[in-house]
Amino acid sequence: MSQSKVVVITGGSRGIGAKTAIEASRRGFGVILTYNAHPEAAHDVVAAIEAAGGKAVALALNVAAAASFADFRADVQDALAKTWNVSHLSGLVNNAGYGLFQPIATVTEAQFDGLFNVHLKGPFFLTQALLPLLENGSSIVNLTSATTRVATAGVAPYAAFKGGLQVLTRYMAKEWGERGIRVNSVSPGPIRTELGGGLNEDFEALLSSQTALGRVGEPEEVARVITTLLSQDSGWINAQDLEVSGGYVV
Numbered sequence: 001m002s003q004s005k006v007v008v009i010t011g012g013s014r015g016i017g018a019k020t021a022i023e024a025s026r027r028g029f030g031v032i033l034t035y036n037a038h039p040e041a042a043h044d045v046v047a048a049i050e051a052a053g054g055k056a057v058a059l060a061l062n063v064a065a066a067a068s069f070a071d072f073r074a075d076v077q078d079a080l081a082k083t084w085n086v087s088h089l090s091g092l093v094n095n096a097g098y099g100l101f102q103p104i105a106t107v108t109e110a111q112f113d114g115l116f117n118v119h120l121k122g123p124f125f126l127t128q129a130l131l132p133l134l135e136n137g138s139s140i141v142n143l144t145s146a147t148t149r150v151a152t153a154g155v156a157p158y159a160a161f162k163g164g165l166q167v168l169t170r171y172m173a174k175e176w177g178e179r180g181i182r183v184n185s186v187s188p189g190p191i192r193t194e195l196g197g198g199l200n201e202d203f204e205a206l207l208s209s210q211t212a213l214g215r216v217g218e219p220e221e222v223a224r225v226i227t228t229l230l231s232q233d234s235g236w237i238n239a240q241d242l243e244v245s246g247g248y249v250v
Helices: 015-026 039-051 066-084 109-133 156-179 201-209 219-230
Strands: 006-009 030-035 056-060 089-094 134-143 182-188 241-244
Touching: 006 015, 006 066, 015 030, 015 039, 015 219, 030 039, 030 066, 039 056, 056 066, 066 109, 089 109, 089 219, 109 134, 109 156, 134 156, 134 219, 156 182, 182 219, 219 241
Parallel strands: 006 030, 006 089, 030 056, 089 134, 134 182, 182 241
Antiparallel strands: none
16 A cells, blocks of 8 residues: 555554554554644654654644644645645544543543543544545544443443444444445453553453453554554445454453
């Protein structure tokens, strides 16, 4: 694949997003990855991609700030023209997010709104903003969560908005199918990332015991699934949620 196929990956500085950026480049995509609070980490990902012969650009983006999306679209257009000499995107991965582990009884309105803005409102309006740049036949992947299937105490708002994103995924697929745009979601189970403060030894042991394969997953294992959905290898997969969890609570 020539790198005239370019994808945007939000939250690409760390964890699943960073591994997805690297894997997408390895498979021949050009990559625009976004960061919010960790520019140095984002530029490290770009450097790793370039060292392996790929092309990548890191752009600042606060997914909670929908008013900034028009300016971000202009930044994406500029990067497409200057780095790849193209005008359209071939894919979008709505990955940026953060966790909150707190019982419903103590969640504040501000915490609720913050999670909503990043995990549901942000993907809705960012995808809307980038839609004119997405070429016919492109692919969108939304990151959801196995917590939408398995109720885990302390993550109710996060899981609720991820569940909303699963529903939104199907509606996006329905509305944009006439353009050949595929929209799927990927729901990671227990994964070794920094989300919610990461895993300590006891928590990892608990999650491993609840997983059929007897361990937690690695970010690159999710990244490979996301990147496959971006490619034409998954050209007949649409409007689906794929849980990538090793058999979590089956």
